[in-house]
Amino acid sequence: MSAPTEPVPTPAVVIRIAAGRPVRAVWVNELGGVTFEVGGTEFVKVGDAHLLAAEEPRLRWARRYTLVPEVLAAGPGWLHTARLPGYSAVDPRWADDPQTAARAIGTGLRRLHDALPVADCPFGRPSWVPADAPPADRPVVCHGDPCSPNTLLDDDGAFSGHVDLGDLGVADRWADLAVATMSLDWNFPTGGPGGFQEILLDAYGAAADVDRIAFYRRAWDGDQPAAG
Ligand SMILES: Nc1ncnc2c1ncn2[C@@H]1O[C@H](COP(=O)(O)OP(=O)(O)OP(=O)(O)O)[C@@H](O)[C@H]1O
Ligand SMILES: [Mg+2]
Known part of the structure; x- marks a missing residue:
């Protein structure tokens, strides 16, 4: 898991969410999942549907108490969040x-x-x-x-x-x-x-x-x- 070392294709869901804003692949995990930064203010994780389906409700719950990303949208195999500062x-x-x-x-x-x-x-x-x-x-x-x-x-x-x-x-x-x-x-x-x-x-x-x-x-x- 690290910053991508070669170009990563942008999935259709990320192109749709970006709606013309710049997209940058920022992270590739050891299962081949990719995190894209969109417009400098949002992130879209694309990868294992089961893992991302587990993350969405956990982010929503934890955000009531502490500093974790706000979920903007989610679907099978993708999770769209607002940038957390830092x-x-x-x-x-x-x-x-x-x-x-x-x-x-x-x-x-x-x-x-x-x-x-x-x-x-x-x-x-x-x-x-x-x-x-x-x-x-x-x-x-x-x-x-x-x-x-x-x-x-x-x-x-x-x-x-x-x-x-x-x-x-x-x-x-x-x-x-x-x-x-x-x-x-x-x-x-x-x-x-x-x-x-x-x-x-x-x-x-x-x-x-x-x-x-x-x-x-x-x-x-x-x-x-x-x-x-
Ligand atoms: N909402 C966000 N705000 C700020 N940074 C983010 C956000 N979402 C993702 N990132 C950045 O993208 C990186 C990858 O995101 P994340 O750790 O959720 O992906 P992952 O593929 O599950 O990671 P891992 O390889 O640890 O399993 C994070 O380390 C962080 O730097
Ligand atoms: Mg991580």
């Missing part, structure tokens, strides 16, 4: 400043976990979280895919929002924290293994729970087509 934590502007990205990701997850009400959450656990997980340290509504690219930062490097909520659901907070810290190693390898983990956890406000981190990383690795 730049992905893996935007080149933070490449030389992983500490800023790690801090914002930790702050953002804390904001998300504090804001979303477990008791009112209509969604079950994230797809990759096993039913036989250890007793929760603290059950929260997890992001579900808390990899670095899914946190946005403002111009000053502060947390400004979350995207990619298709796997949002109730689980122990260590499900999110284990994957968020692991993802730093993929996206900011200059820190060496675990190099920026403490910064993320410090911004979140938790000390590493080594056993739960190991459990949820194994669960994630067992479920994903490839690390990235």
